[in-house]
Structure formats: C-alpha cells, structure tokens
Amino acid sequence: MSVQTFTGSVAPARPVSPPLTAQHLHLADRVAGWNIAVGVLALSIGALFGVFQGLEHAKVLDIYPWLQPVIKTYYQGLTLHGALNAVVWTTFFICGFFTFAFVRSLNRPYLYPKLNVIAFVVMLVGLLTAAVPMLMNNATVLYTFYPPMLADWAFYAGLTLLVIGSWIVGYSMYFTYYAWRKENPDRRAPFIALAATITMVLWQIATLGVAGEILFQLLPNALAPVLGFPAPGLDPLLNRTLFWWFGHPLVYFWLLPAYISWYAMLPAQTHGKMFSEPLARLVFWLFLLFSTPVGFHHQYADPGIPEIWKYIHMIFTFGVGFPSLLTAFTVVASLEIGARARGGKGYLAWIGRLNWGDPSYAAQNLAMILFIFGGIGGMINASYNVNLAVHNTTWVPGHFHLTVGSASTLTFFGILYWMVPRLTGHKLFTPLLARVQAWTWFFGMLLFSNAYHTLGLLFSVPRRTALGSAPYYDSQWNPQMIESVLGIALLTVSATLFFAIMLFTLVVPRKLDKPVDMPVAQPLDPKPAPQWLDTWWPWLNGAIALVLLSYGPMLYQLIRDAEFWSRGIRVW
C-alpha cells in the first residue's frame, strides 16, 4: 500500500493494515509449533491405548493386568484414549494450525500477538490439571463423563481451562479480523481466514452447553466434599442434554479444519484451483447455522425428551449433512482441474494423475475417501428410528474412526507433512515413509471400521466395553474380530511411522533445499464472492436463533422441572 499523501488532501483517513513481517510470523509459528508438539505427544499415548483395547476385544492380549501399577483398568485406558485423541490432539492441533494459517491468509499481523501465547499456556495448564486425576484413576469417566458418575474436581477444572484457552485462540482471531475489516472495508475476507474464524465462532457457541454443565452441575458437586458444603445434586437428563448441545458441533470443530485444507490448500498441492470459491463460503456459513441444533440425534434412545423434538433435530441433522454433500462435488472438481492440468484424461483415468507422490497430498486424498463411508454411516446414525439398530453398539466407534479418526486425523497428518518442514526448516523424514504411513492408515482403518460396523449391526456388540472379559462373548464374532486385529496391526505400524516421522523430522537437521510454505489454492473464477457471503450478521444471528428455537423450549422445561435426585458416585 503506497498511498501518496499531500498536505491538504481531503481523503478520509482510513487505517492501513500493517505489513506482515517475518518477525510477526516467528512468534505465531512458535506458538503453532508448541500446540502441535503437545497434540502429537497426546496422540502418541492415546493411540497406544487404542491398540490395547482392540487386542483386548479380540481376546488376543489382555495387557491390563501387567499395566496395573500405572493403569488400573481397561476403562482408565479407554478414558485416556478418548480424552487424549478426541479432545487433546484435535484441539491442540486445530489451535496450532489456525494460529499458523489465519495470519498468513489474512496477510496482517495479529492485533494482540501475545494472546496466542496466553491461550497456549491456559490450554497447557488445563491439560496438566485434568491429566493428574486421569492418570491417578480418579477420573475414569470416559470422555463423555455422563453424571451421576463423578470424577475428581481437577478433571472438570482442567477441561474448563482447556476450553477457555481455545476460546482465547478464537478471540485473538476475532480482534485481528475486525481490525483487518476496518482497514479493508471493500475487500472480501480471504477464504482461509474467514473459514477458520467461522469454525472458531461455531466452537464458541457449541462449548456454551458443556460450560453450563460443568460450571453449574459437575464442578459444584465435585467440589462439595472438598470444600465441605452439601452437594447440590445432579439431573442426569439435563446434564446429557447440555453435553450434546456441545457434543455434535464438536465433530464439526474436528471436521472443518480438514475441510479448509481440502477446499483451499489441497488443490494447490496438485496444480488445481478452487472450483467454486463462493460456494465454499456458503458451505461454511451453513455449518455455522446447522451444526448446533442437532444434539438430540445423540439422544434418540434417551427417555424424557418428546419424540417431536428428536424428530425436529433429525431434520436439522440432515440439514447439516447437505453442506457436506456440496463439499463432495466442489472439492473433487477442484482436484480434477489439477489432475487434468497434470495431463490426466478420461472420465476416471485422471485420478491416477493426482499428486499421489506427495505424502501430504496422498494422506488427505485417502482421508477423503474414508470420509465417504464415514458420511454415509453418519446419515444412517442420524436416521431417527434406524439409529435404534446401531445405537451404542460397536457400529458407533466404527463410524467415528472414519470421521475424526480418519477424515480429520489423517488430513491433519497430511497437513503436518508440509507444516512441520516449514516450522523446523528441516526436510520431511522421509516422503517415502510418510506415503507408507498414509496408505497403512487407510487400509488399517478400512478393515478396523468395517469389522466394528458389522459387529454392531449384526450382533449388537456393545461399545465402550471390555469385550474380551464379557461372559456374553460369542465365537460368532470371531471373523470380524480377526478382521479388526488385522486393521489394528496396520494401524500400529502406521501410528509408529507417524511418530517416528515427526520425531526425526524435528531432530535430524537436513536443511530444506527450497523454502516450503502454506499452499493456497487460487479460485478458478477470479470474480469475488457476493457480499452476502462475506457478511456475518445474517448467518450469526440465524445460528443463534436456530439454537434458541431448537433448544430453548426443551431446555426451559428440563431446567424448570429439574429434579436433582442423583448424587455423584465413584463406580471405578
């Protein structure tokens, strides 16, 4: 921006965006790197327990008696698996990725760069606070922590801090976005910056539910014996409802960062362009609208909620499926442009010309393929009465290992395959190992999730259960159990490779030949998106209105009629 000003100029003073310097990037990248380090470390422990669980289910190895001095039971391991993978790894990765990508996309320094540091410290303190009771077997309540089961107060306090820290990451982005908007009133917000901000706003709305549950119910009850006041009691249905207000948009918090990469980064990694940039914006706005008023679809099997409310949330759930269907077309079209630019021909033969040699590309494309099955399974789960056939069976972990465990996690791996070289200045160790990692994850998850889907559907095998020790274990399950163990074997190889790649990329100082930076796909059509796809108020107000309409009446009733009959219990 070189604006010539003369004394006496009448042009109104408009603030000008300060330039984004290497120094600004340095701090943001440091914070991003810390976040990613914590996330990857958490995943390395969480994934290990996943292997133990799978082997226990299939009666291959019950390792828990040997873990006794440290880990008391299968369920303590399961709590760690869920909390470390689904909450810690995802949240830290996403906060790191956004801190890194938002500032580059907006091309403007953070307004308050230290907020990102504060956010990281708050999240880390939260993680450590919650980790102590989890590791001491004082919070073996799984990552859904349904009351009246009650963990040590530090577990809830730690989770609260972790969430507050992630809010601060969002605030840092909102302030900067607002400043940029004042400096650039006529420009469209860059897609990645806008989509990341929408994701953080969605997270802010989503977490209000669980914040209510923890602050008004769980923490007071958990603190009562410590501080010596009478426990106020719990209403399990009210608490589950508040949890699932948060629990489903949580999955969009996991998914949308992957969508950002698929829409706006991945095409550039295979010489493609964003097929329809305005439509991609519409997709993110639709997620903001529809991701929260859907929570009752996790409570189809719950008593005490009228069927009509479950039905209404079912309709919204299909509403939130719609933007994913749009994504399927638009992302594939963006990639096809790239494959054809690389000499691809025919109706389907172009697929072979995609940039499969790049592990970052391959991992993310494989993640998309697994998400096709994850998405179809999701529509089945959403289907109200059909859900009764699979609710709380192993079908459900089969499903979410394709979504958060593949669509998100394998995409995040792919992102790290360019991002960690960028952050460390070191070459990836090595592209070949990373390709093997991606493909073993793909086939491992395919086998594992197919087996678990089938076990749940055919035999009603329950989820979150030490099946190997169950008296009702049935030899009819054996074929699928063998299939799942094959999958777990591949996943073990894959996860080990991933952690080795991360570690050796970090410590082996092979300098990059040429600098790597964030891939940004250019839109095919350079015309800017219409103004209404860059305007917050209709979408944000619409989202708030939908939450109030879909939750207001039912929550009002549940709170009005609440009976705090239950007391917190330790059952482990």
Added chain:
Amino acid sequence: MSELRSEQSPAGEAHGPQETEQTETLHIEKWEGIWIRIALGMTAVFILAITVAALSFGISVPGVTARISPAALNDPENPFATPGLRELAPGKYEVYMVAQTWNFLPDRLEVPVGAEVTFYVTARDVVHGIKIAGTNVNMMALPGQVSTLKATFTKPGVYNYICHEYCGYVAGAPIGHHTMYGQLVVAEAPETAQALTE
C-alpha cells in the same frame, strides 16, 4: 438454484461494467447445479422415508413416560420395587426392569413366541443402557427417568440384553460393566423355555 440467484442490485448496474462484476448473484456452474438438486432431493427423500417409517409402521424412539426418584425405587406401591414380567392379557406382557451396578433386575425373562412386551426401564445409580439383541429395543436407562419401548417376539431363541453404556468397574472385581447382561428366552411354549437355555 433459483433461490441463490438474487437479482442484480440496481446500485451495481449504475457503476459501469467493472462494478457489475461484483453482483450479489452466486454463480453456480451447470453440473454443480445439477448436483445441488440431487443432494437436496436425496435429503428430502431420506427425511420422508424416516417419517413414513415412524408414522405408518410405528417404528418409534423412546419418548416421555414417567419420572421416578431413584430413592423411591423400593417403595412398596412402586412397580419397580418388584421388578419382573407381568402378563396383562393373553400374549401381552409388561416388564419393569431396574438397571444398577452391575446387573439388571430381573436378569432373566421368559415369554412365549408372539409375545408383545412393553419394557419399562429405569436406573438406580448411574447411567446404563439396554439393547435386546436383534430387536429395536435400544434405550438409555437414566436415574430419575423411565424409558419405554415395545417389541413383539416372533422367533424362538435366546436374546441377550446387554448394558451398552459404561457404568463402572473396579480393578480385579469379578463383575463390572462388561458382565452386566440378561437373557430373554422366547419359547414355543413357556414350559420348553428351560430346555432352550441348556
């Protein structure tokens, strides 16, 4: 997608060709438009199919039944104080069931083929779940709430009902969440039920 193509703003037209490029119209490519219609159509068909199944075939999910304090479960006038199967009319039964750490009361039921059974389930302590294998009876059991679903058993056999919500386990104990289950025996006639389980 006609609803996405709003009219060009008159203000935009007044500013020459450069400005009219920035219209409020969302341009949708031809095949993309076709796909959007297919996606909307699919979504509508799914919702319709579920609605028809719920209304015409009565495949419903649990709704609001009753509330009961866990502390009142043993009150003598309360049906949950004596959990079990009761015959209401020939072929029609009801079951009052309590889920607790770590068993179902009762953990064994016997009905004849063709029995229509209404299940009333509540929990004494923490959240439990129950799914009767091979049926649509799949419910959460919450303290303070009564869950209800109905099923008709047309095939003889032994149906496990398994607790499918984690409800605790103490290291080394002989029982825990994973041992919590019961069996429903559907027999040709009530007296042959015993033979089937052996």
